[in-house]
Amino acid sequence: VQRLPLYLQCLDDLPAGQSSISSEELATEAGLNSAQVRKDLSFLGSYGVRGVGYDVDKLRFEIRQELGLNKERGMVIVGIGNLGRALANFRGFQEQGFQIVGLFDADPRKIGGRIDGHEIEPLDALGDAVRSRDAAIAVIATPAESAQEVADLLASAGICAILNFAPVVIRVPDAVDVRRVDFSSELRVLSFYLHQRSM
Amino acid sequence: VQRLPLYLQCLDDLPAGQSSISSEELATEAGLNSAQVRKDLSFLGSYGVRGVGYDVDKLRFEIRQELGLNKERGMVIVGIGNLGRALANFRGFQEQGFQIVGLFDADPRKIGGRIDGHEIEPLDALGDAVRSRDAAIAVIATPAESAQEVADLLASAGICAILNFAPVVIRVPDAVDVRRVDFSSELRVLSFYLHQRSM
């Protein structure tokens, strides 16, 4: 399930001419084995042609379908530091159906500033904005100290999913999905492998 | 193994007064169950006291030990866009033993600029810098198009580990560890859960 986005990525990176792909090809592209790819794809239904492979366009469509990417989803970004700014400027999101519907920050000096056409608003406005603009996903790019507070605001405003970049474990109601991306943790894992290897 | 950094994080977030913690406590803090925590920690050796719990300081030290975090590691960041800048400015890395020893970008207009005391250097200088400054870890924060090229440069310069933020799967020799962090994939996974939930 976590691999479907990866397949989608690989399919998008394929040369334009290619209209068909075998599980073997897609596997090497994604760094996995072919049986796994077939299992994963059979989960979507039977969209392959035996003796040939998968139709690239059809497969792309089906994966998008399965991931619910064929629907636009409103997204707010909270915390417009360096990271928040980077995310707000990243055009890839819009292209993939994630529409930024609000940028928020606690710092009064940042309020009113604009990034890529979006105005930065104060945290007070967050709850109402989530409700009225129908935001489904929130990105927390605040410092660790404010993350839980922001998460509470978002949860009570009825957000459905949170992508948390702050290096803390936030607590939310069961109705909210959270994914955590922590740069420090990633580096630490790499550190572990380096450490292992040197023994 | 991927959870050790999480435990470390939780331990660091503990109130200063607390000198001991039970597996149960740490489990709720990390969002897991207590048996798992005990299994993970017993992997490090027997550092708990039965009937009491784990000594916080001792545990922190042992986890750092296991992750190889007690050694300083040189780190270079390639691609000083919004994301690269955000990473270069993040003080947390230095505190955790990851020392930035170089910033690199392909754009001539950025060369010579300074971020947090570090000068931005051209890609030509990357290979030599990695070798002479003994960089172990590289962060790729370039656009997707340049990621593979940069990875090749890094690999031939003898880098040990790469943290890749570019939305592509890069190919490197077996001697190099790669971890991939892809914002779009994360959002897509969230999208999947939203989609599931609405059925």
Added chain:
DNA sequence: ACATGTGAAGCGCTTCACAGCG
């Protein structure tokens, strides 16, 4: 003949349950 789709085997990780120790 070639590549998918899929039962079955294999494997590792998670969870349980309790013995052991302070």
Added chain:
DNA sequence: CGCTGTGAAGCGCTTCACATGT
């Protein structure tokens, strides 16, 4: 008595191998 440490059971995911379909 409380909490750790750990064998054993349980579970899901990965891999294999081959039957199936074009």
